[in-house]
Amino acid sequence: MDWSTADVPDQGGRTALVTGGSGGIGLETARVLAARGAHVVLACRSVERGLAAAARIGCRTEVVRLDLASLDSVRQAAAEVRGRHERLDLLVNNAGVMFPPFRRTEDGFEAHFGVNHLGHFALTGLLLDLMRHVPGSRVVTVASLAHRAGTAGFDDGRARSSGGRRSVTAYGRSKLANLMFARELQRRLVGAGAATVSLAAHPGLSATGLWHGDAPALLRPVAGAALRWLAQPPDRAALPSLRAATDCLVPGGAYLGPHALFESRGTPVPARSSRLSLDVSAQVRLWELSQELTGVRYRLTPAGTPAGAPEPAARPAQAAGR
Numbered sequence: 001m002d003w004s005t006a007d008v009p010d011q012g013g014r015t016a017l018v019t020g021g022s023g024g025i026g027l028e029t030a031r032v033l034a035a036r037g038a039h040v041v042l043a044c045r046s047v048e049r050g051l052a053a054a055a056r057i058g059c060r061t062e063v064v065r066l067d068l069a070s071l072d073s074v075r076q077a078a079a080e081v082r083g084r085h086e087r088l089d090l091l092v093n094n095a096g097v098m099f100p101p102f103r104r105t106e107d108g109f110e111a112h113f114g115v116n117h118l119g120h121f122a123l124t125g126l127l128l129d130l131m132r133h134v135p136g137s138r139v140v141t142v143a144s145l146a147h148r149a150g151t152a153g154f155d156d157g158r159a160r161s162s163g164g165r166r167s168v169t170a171y172g173r174s175k176l177a178n179l180m181f182a183r184e185l186q187r188r189l190v191g192a193g194a195a196t197v198s199l200a201a202h203p204g205l206s207a208t209g210l211w212h213g214d215a216p217a218l219l220r221p222v223a224g225a226a227l228r229w230l231a232q233p234p235d236r237a238a239l240p241s242l243r244a245a246t247d248c249l250v251p252g253g254a255y256l257g258p259h260a261l262f263e264s265r266g267t268p269v270p271a272r273s274s275r276l277s278l279d280v281s282a283q284v285r286l287w288e289l290s291q292e293l294t295g296v297r298y299r300l301t302p303a304g305t306p307a308g309a310p311e312p313a314a315r316p317a318q319a320a321g322r
């Protein structure tokens with residue numbers, strides 16, 4: 001059965017935050033949500049680009065500056081959102097980097113892991129109190145087909161070894177972390193009896209700006225051919241995220257992606273994932289490491305875990321612990 005933007009139900013009265021909403025898949029996700037009546041917060045590194053995107057989308061949008069490479073910026077953005085809104089219905093963790101030359105974030109983490117995973121882990125934790133009691137609220141984290149090549153050698157997120165510095169390896173690892181985070185978050189939301197559910201989605205192969213400029217030289221000819229023959233435009237690539245965010249028949253814990261041509265394009269359906277991404281013990285280790293590295297702790301007890309003293313809530317004003 002096909003699924004398109006025509007199937008997105010009315011979003012009137014709902015507030016959605018989309019990271020990386022100034023371009024590509026994020027912009028298309030935000031545009032559809034706003035067209036269906038949602039008030040959309042565009043969380044963008046460039047306020048100028050965010051305002052331009054908001055002008056393209058039209059009414060029911062606002063912009064918050066968010067640099068996922070800086071935990072201070074994440075905290076400031078979360079505080080700004082909490083100051084403006086009493087509730088949040090949708091959080092779409094969409095922004096990311098792919099194949100930049102090796103560099104570290106402001107906090108010293110390898111860029112893929114710091115931006116794609118740790119930044120979103122911290123943001124979600126700092127905003128979850130706006131969501132956890134809101135019926136129908138959803139956190140959607142955008143993963144990738146590349147997660148299947150990822151390994152769980154997250155160490156301390158700083159990629160000290162040469163293998164951890166390779167961009168393709170680092171990207172796959174960060175996307176594996178995205179998927180593992182989404183699943184562990186769902187397990188903990190269920191255990192805490194929260195109204196919120198967590199899901200993941202991947203866009204397949206999309207001709208977005210992430211492919212341009214920073215792709216490794218050896219990948220560029222292959223990427224060019226793949227984009228010409230297999231890729232779908234951003235509006236189609238946004239469908240898995242939109243379905244995960246708005247289709248109430250898709251349950252928490254689901255992972256959606258395109259159905260055709262090795263999941264590179266097509267209508268959004270349940271997607272295949274690696275065995276490692278399903279490893280609960282690895283998910284827990286990643287969760288504990290992420291809390292340690294970001295200083296953000298969730299007040300959630302995972303299902304099947306004896307309940308002890310509740311973890312302290314994430315505190316927006318507190319500096320990230322190192």
